[in-house]
Amino acid sequence: MSKAKLRVIPLGGCGEIGKNMTVFEYGSEAIILDAGIMFPMNDMHGVDYIIPDFNHLRQRTDLKIHGILFTHGHEDHIGAVRHVVEAFPDVPLYATRLTAGLIEVKLREARLGREAKINVFRAGETFRLGTFKIEAFHMCHSIPDCVGFAIDTPAGLVVHSGDYKFDNMPLDGHKPDYARLAEYGRRGVRLLMADSTNADRPGWTPSESTIEPAFDTVFKQASGRIIIATFASLISRIQLAAKMALRYNRRLAIVGPTMREYVKLAREIGYLDIPEPLLLDPAKMNDVEPHKLVIMVTGSQGEPTAVLTKLARGEQRTMDIIPGDTILLSSHPIPGNEELVYRTINKLYGRGANVVYDSLSRVHVSGHCSQEEMRLLISLTKPDYLMPVHGELRHLIQHGKLGVECGIPQSNIVIAENGTVVEVDRHHVRKGERIPGGWVFVDGSGVGDIGPAVIRDREILARDGFVVIAVTVDKKTGKPISEAEVISRGFVYVREAEELIESVKAAVYDTLKHTQSENGKRRELVEQTVGRLLYNETKRRPMVFSILSEV
């Protein structure tokens, strides 16, 4: 490894590239950008969430990690903070005020509150981390206090956009810092790493403030309660709900512990302007007339344990949907969640609520830039090389095409997958070695203890279940001396498949009676026989196991 090269390593979970973590190494120095989680895809059975695989950093004892920088406070950028803090307890964290607050909440939950040192900076500030000179610049997104970074390195200036949109009418009045981006362009940007999420959307993403009219219409027309569902960390949307509640003389109740905690924090540090008398203790919701009430909940993605999902199923302990309720889903389904989201909407309708969601009315806009904004960022920063990040491969490639349209040579478009080391020096930017891994599954308290083999078994179990056959056999002759016992789940409804189970027992008895081989061989034979029998009878392939207890 040459000392003269900057190594940029995108890391992160499943679908998206470079979304959850990026490592910058120069010689024996390193910084980390973001530490977020990804949610599992539908076929990653039983996985709670996914964290970037930063194992190679642990093994690099030569490496001095100067700090972990955060762009903003969403889960996919800060959700894995407890895991990095556990791995690198001495490395300081760097975040803006709101992001730092949200990180503190996460660390307290993980009982790591006292371990980590968070350095708070403001957009516009500059600080040095070893060989890296960091400048944070303000970017707009769907949460306040969001930044991108210009990272000055011996190999040149790298600009990382973070998640962004160019919002000229942001709800918090804090516009994008075009001047500074243009200044980077003048100074010379070696490599631009930029958000590709919406690279297949033409035009310009509408401003956060363009959803206000749709909210206003809902508030004007609703005669009963208004229930607004969104992400707990979508602070801008909570601000809008508060504004509307004030305008229409309704009280605002925040239901759900995470959203309550986030609101409390954001109000304390001045990122959420909600006058105290507007807020209503959820326990007192029944004391207020329905048309005087706005309720904010989580569950806009159909998450099984979120408030809205429980309301749809009638399983929320503290409240129920009542006919006349208007439910406003201020969100767009994340790919893979459509089925859950639409099922929730259908159930809410089934309970007599009116539901307003984004295909009916503009009650949500994306927090990510569209094509025209991507072209603008390229035109402002004029990078030598473009490395699209934050998106699936199809988005990165599309973003790369936009770069070529804007005058970057095709050979200077760097499409790297998670774990691919991108080497930057004064002459080239090119893809280097591939680091093993990419992401790690978290399931229960286990981090990385289940891998593809276990997931594959879960896949088979989910499809056809399993069958276990236990028989006691004579130690000397190997002949069965008890009837086989059959345990099965997920295969057939056993009470209605008595005949099938009887034929399994008969086949096992028969097999054991006519074989002389040793125990292991006989088990295999029993399993094959039963597997074949079950497939012939049902065209299903459950996992089959046998236990032969010798006495």
Add this chain to the structure above:
Amino acid sequence: MSKAKLRVIPLGGCGEIGKNMTVFEYGSEAIILDAGIMFPMNDMHGVDYIIPDFNHLRQRTDLKIHGILFTHGHEDHIGAVRHVVEAFPDVPLYATRLTAGLIEVKLREARLGREAKINVFRAGETFRLGTFKIEAFHMCHSIPDCVGFAIDTPAGLVVHSGDYKFDNMPLDGHKPDYARLAEYGRRGVRLLMADSTNADRPGWTPSESTIEPAFDTVFKQASGRIIIATFASLISRIQLAAKMALRYNRRLAIVGPTMREYVKLAREIGYLDIPEPLLLDPAKMNDVEPHKLVIMVTGSQGEPTAVLTKLARGEQRTMDIIPGDTILLSSHPIPGNEELVYRTINKLYGRGANVVYDSLSRVHVSGHCSQEEMRLLISLTKPDYLMPVHGELRHLIQHGKLGVECGIPQSNIVIAENGTVVEVDRHHVRKGERIPGGWVFVDGSGVGDIGPAVIRDREILARDGFVVIAVTVDKKTGKPISEAEVISRGFVYVREAEELIESVKAAVYDTLKHTQSENGKRRELVEQTVGRLLYNETKRRPMVFSILSEV
């Protein structure tokens, strides 16, 4: 049950209402409309497909079923034909020419080719089925020979739209029969049952012919092979591909047995115009230069066993993706399939192909009407009552709102769920009893033998797997006389969890040594102890079973 009432019963699978089958009963007479399948939702583990639950018809020995009518040849309308023919072998089928051909293919596959009698009719024809007078009228959709039905009954005229869009420039030149719909309006429509699929889309669905320019651009720009993926039964799209291949002097190869069979049939009966020399045997693809080749495949929904999905994974036996290939996905992901579709697209990009899909270019349009067409159908037929069908509850409710906008009283909008009997007489249309069931799972060769209990078990197995513990115990004392054997799948990677397995064995030994209870009780105790231990160690809840062999 009054003899003077028409009973309309929407049936079908999971998400959508009245999509796959509708039963019309009048006294002891009945007809069935469509017999389609639904694909399972992501959490219906291991289910191959879902058929409507028509058990109540089997039990009604008093009922004379005069016929089964089909609107068109898509899977969700004909896919369950083998199951209805098995249940009612003597009931004649009624379909247009192309639909009848596709049904015959299905019945031959199920070795029921000789059982069923299919009566072929044309759009515009009228026939009598007992008390029901049937008129078939032409509607446009994404497959030719598609009809709706006007069903004249003693309780009034019922118009069922089938799947439709009002396409004024259909590829086959066969326009919607507006005059006939208007004539029904003059005669007086008691109940309109109409397609609600796109009820949340404003405007008018673009004509099938509007995707031709996008296809043309792809053909003009592609320098290598063009691979087009769509549904096997999307005959209109296959026609367009053939037209383009002819224009750009490329040969057309159809890969995949179902699509080949459908193309053969549609050509034979004149619904697909492909000159013989245009077609290329897929076995000879390598003899043709890449830029002279169009390949049609299935797999536009990311179906795991379809050709395109296998190509993306590099597992298609007969061909591979090569850099320079252009892949055209002429489809839109069905909700729930997004993840699979986008994963397939990403993998195809990863293999060096260029991929064109509907968010990048208009290479697909919906086969279903949008809001303006729904308003038009209502205005043409002027029904007393509107019963939205074909769509999720949210679509039906939205369609109902359109009906009210068009002047139908809110009280005359009938939103029924699958299995709800809608009673129609000369005075009222209202919802009556609810018939149990709604749909039936098909898994392997089992029809209806797995239900919610098995699916729930599969859910648990998918999440956390299972653990089986087998111990031989002394019959008299109940004390263990062998070490416990542990079988586990989907829970932890056993080879890396030796310590955990050892602690399970120890806990089992300990439990059995200190208990005196009878076998069943001891099993329960072992299972509880192990379950608790595993939860404490891993925060997971695998299914735990124990087998105590007494000797």
